[in-house]
Amino acid sequence: MVIKMAKQYETVIGLEVHVELATKTKIFCGCSTAFGGAPNTHTCPVCTGMPGSLPVLNKKVLEYAVAVGLATNCTITQFCKFDRKNYFYPDNPQNYQISQLYLPICRNGSVEIETETGKKQVGIHEIHMEEDAGKLIHDEWEDCSLVDYNRSGVPLIEIVSEPDMRSAEEVIAYLEKLRMMIQYLGASDCKLQEGSMRADVNLSVREAGTAEFGTRTEMKNLNSFRAIANAIEGERERQIDLIESGQKVVQETRRWDDGKGESYAMRSKEDAQDYRYFPDPDLVPVVVSDEWLAEIKAAQPEFRTEKMARYKEEYDIPDYDIEIITGTKRMADLFEETVKLCGQPKKVSNWLMVETLRLLKEKEMEPEDIRFSPEHLAGLIRLTDEKVINSTVAKEVFEVMFENDTDPEKYVEEKGLKTVSDEGALRKAVEDVIAANPKSVEDYHNGKEKAIGFLVGQTMKAMKGKAEPGMVNRLLKELL
């Protein structure tokens, strides 16, 4: 019998991450970037490629790109230019995309990631600015496609990593780190599902211990961390199978179908992949002076490590809470703003750590999707502090607030959820409960202390939960 030793393969992964910047207007025209407009209502001659229209760069796009570059330890290209990438497709109104090839705004950076195997640096090859494409909608009825240019010209940065990652775990750690940094900068909300952060995975495999890279493929259409992890596993296996069966991996772009768990090549004869890049003559070079660079640097917000240290100093909350809360810009902002309003860091942290995390998990939401405002959370805390509602009611109110950012004070008022502090009404209810439950009363008098718990429950039920349990307890003991 021949024992065949299974070969060991190493996966080599580099990422191209597109991030939509949080500007109010598009990269080259004064159209709004807001989501949700009716088709083509956020368009103008520039972002629909009308003849004679010309682009003018949005200054904020450059500032965000530089800020991300600084946060990822890049060298900023102080003389940079835009190039045209030429290819025909209906979502690209000029049939060229304005991007950067020759002199991208940032180069040679790195991001530190941490996984179970320890800390590691992932190199950033470059970051460049470019414009997003429009949206294609398929019309089955007419058997045609329809084009909406509302997203055409929305500013993007593309962050190109070095092929430094070796596993899905590292990829996810890298993406989470990038996302957190960019969110902290306020440069983007980085939502994968909505497409404001998109990752293309370049992957190759090689026999462990070899120095040369294998042939890589590029995987597109990955819109969740899960899809990314699945695609990496799927593509790794596909490439190993090819190699093991003596076939060659073809350098190509593949589209991942997460539903089917497989990918397919996006090639076409009409797709020459020869983009004929050249400097865009309609745009002038961008020169980032030392002074301007220093200004952008000075305006950088507090990052996570600094924030964690400050929380430790300022707030008496557990380290674990600090880690979770500073894990996203959204949580940290929410925490700080609510504390500013109510001055109770412990209670705010509790609401975030317990109820908020529970509901996020239950509803499969990200912290960025949180809708309730700091004002309303502070309001809810005040209601419990002032014993206007009890903790059970508070949890109910929180759920409603979590759903629609409902004002808790108004809600409690409208729904009549206030704890009844009128002793007369409560005394009456207690008397009724005592009268209706002679068996329990007897048990109590016979020394069964537990029976009082039942009576408290009955009273609370009669009061529809709106009583202060301590008060019920006191009255029961008094009347018994």
Place this chain on the structure above:
Amino acid sequence: MELRNMTAAGLAAKIKAKEVTVAEAAQEVLDCIEEKESLYHCYVTVDKEAVLKKAEEIQQKIDCGELDGLLAGVPVAVKDNLCTEGMRTTCSSKILENFVPTYSAEAVRNLEKAGMLVIGKTNMDEFAMGSTTETSAFGVTRNPWDVERVPGGSSGGSAAAVAAEECFAALGSDTGGSIRQPASFCGVVGMKPTYGTVSRYGLIAYGSSLDQIGPITKDVTDCAALLEVIASHDEKDSTSVRREDTDFTSALTEDVRGMKIGIPRDYFGDGLDAEVKEAVRRAAGVLEEKGAVVEEFDLSLVEYAIPAYYTIAAAEASSNLERFDGIKYGYRTAEYEGLHNMYKKSRSEGFGAEVKRRIMLGSFVLSSGYYDAYYLKALKVKALIKKAFDDAFAKYDILLGPVAPTTAPKLGESLADPIKMYLGDIYTISVNLAGLPAISLPCGKDTKGMPIGLQLIGDCFQEKTLIRAAYTYEKAGKEHGYKDGKTI
């Protein structure tokens, strides 16, 4: 003097003095078009009714003192590659045959702000690619001096319309000589301003780094006035330059004493017609008599301008013209199978032969493996050419030479051999590569009776020096004038 013989500035003065109404001027132009258009075919589109209505509106504004610009009330023609809101803009191409822009080019808006009356859109070489106006999809324009000859191009319709009095002045665009050469062939004045002086917003691009809009007029005074109207800094055009010195009419003075004029020897070599050479030398003599210091020198690199230009212009054009794809506007083929077939058929049927030739060349020089050898090399040669001009302007205030090697050729003679046609651009092209201003003005006629053009080239932003020299020459020389008003 008949109304139609007047210059634009002369007409504006009469309108201001209430001796002529805007409607009368408009009617005169429309009559002229009616009479001569079947002969010359200068226009692609004239909207008669809109013109007369607009004339009334302008008159009212003049009457109430709202408009008192240099050329208020003057009818003007616009090359058909400048977008005009509500008026068809075709670039003389089938692919844009029915395109009606919803906005106007900044230069056109400036005309309107100044109270000028846009009469219509003039014929041109398709997408400004050509030197004869024969590549128009809507038929050739004929030279008013000899209808068997071309008016030049690509702004042939504008130059012919001014020469034939079918308008008082016109706008053209110049990528490699497209204002100066037709002006020269038609015996009128044409100027390509310094790159960035006139906004390109709304100019349908050919070669974006080379394109400039400029005036085509009956004389130098009109040229200065019209340039003053259209020059502006525009925030919508990133390459637009903020200039404080756009009061060009202030340079209309007869004074070239001490002005240093360089004559590039390279502009007088083989291929230059003897009669053209003689006329241009004579013009230099006139300026010398007026006190200029004229000297010959070697500019160098002249023969390399054409290959560098055609590489850069074709590359930019191949990208600029990608947007014409049958989706957002313009021609879409009737039958097709799928997206890419629709693209290919629409573009192949919509574009003419010369446009396709340049798109193919441009796509090739940018394609993988050729970019460095062709495109990048051309950009380096451009840098050398610019340097040669910088050296020349260190010694001279202006340069003087011919506009084109010959006077207007016969119809049908040029297109057969593209390289020969491209060689005709040898004296105009390097000016675009270096972004310089240059003016073309009449300096005589050859024995066939065709006008000869004199070209004056200035350093960047030195339009005023050019205007001063051109004005001085025009006043001194007896040999000038457009076709019908004055005689050469």
Place this chain on the structure above:
Amino acid sequence: MGMANIISDETIEYVGILAKLELSGEEKEAAKKDMGRMLDYIDQLGELDTEGVEPMSHVFSVQNVFREDVVTNGDMREEILKNAPGEKDGMFMVPRTFE
């Protein structure tokens, strides 16, 4: 004079894919000849020593032209769609793109 640049059928076909142009047999032959001649002509540039010369895309040193990040455009949908050869539901209608 013979041509130094011989343009093959494949090259013309390839450039046609890039430029989205479909040439007839006759046009293709003409294009091969034209392009070969033009490239021969352009090859003259090789005679110039451009070692160390910076490629010049812009003639002047105009730089840092920006817009402020302020919304200036409203709904222009009607104008934008005015010239569309195909339109449906406020969108441009195009042949089915494969997905």
